[in-house]
Amino acid sequence: MSVFEVLELILLPLLITALLALPVYAAITKKKDGRSMRRAMITNLCAFGAVMLCAIALPIGGFVSAAEATEAAATAANSAAGLGYLAAALAVGVGSIGCGIAVGHAAPAAIGALAEEPKSFAKALIFVALGEGVAIYGTLIAIMILSKL
Numbered sequence: 001m002s003v004f005e006v007l008e009l010i011l012l013p014l015l016i017t018a019l020l021a022l023p024v025y026a027a028i029t030k031k032k033d034g035r036s037m038r039r040a041m042i043t044n045l046c047a048f049g050a051v052m053l054c055a056i057a058l059p060i061g062g063f064v065s066a067a068e069a070t071e072a073a074a075t076a077a078n079s080a081a082g083l084g085y086l087a088a089a090l091a092v093g094v095g096s097i098g099c100g101i102a103v104g105h106a107a108p109a110a111i112g113a114l115a116e117e118p119k120s121f122a123k124a125l126i127f128v129a130l131g132e133g134v135a136i137y138g139t140l141i142a143i144m145i146l147s148k149l
Contacts, residue, residue, distance in 0.1 A: 016054055021045045026045020084149045089141035102131030 023044040110124030 012054065016051050019047045019050045019054070074103055080116040081149050084145055091138045091141040092135075093138075095141070096135045098138075099135035102134060103128060106131050109148065 023040060106127045110128055111125050113120050
């Protein structure tokens with residue numbers, strides 16, 4: 001077994017696992033303040049970028065021959081189904097991000113309004129539920145796209 005095979009089979013997965021665990025470690029050890037969210041997000045994005053860079057630069061291979069990979073790439077490039085899957089993924093992903101932003105802003109405001117006036121529970125719940133509806137709409141659009149493929 002050559003040195004490159006040992007690196008590919010043992011060290012590369014350990015490096016990727018360590019990079020994926022880095023944001024979790026940072027979240028556990030950091031104090032919770034206003035700046036920690038920004039630092040955690042930057043750490044998470046850097047770890048994700050490093051994992052993607054490792055996946056692109058050092059692919060763990062040997063499972064597919066070059067001829068099969070070229071044929072599969074040509075088939076996927078000419079296929080409209082790939083764009084349909086991408087559209088479905090974007091519908092769910094962007095809808096969920098929008099939902100998170102909406103609920104992230106509406107829920108604290110609803111809790112604050114509820115603390116001042118307990119009778120405003122139904123109104124506050126409606127505003128939070130409207131934000132969550134965005135993710136449901138994205139999922140429904142994705143189901144409609146996938147049903148056409």
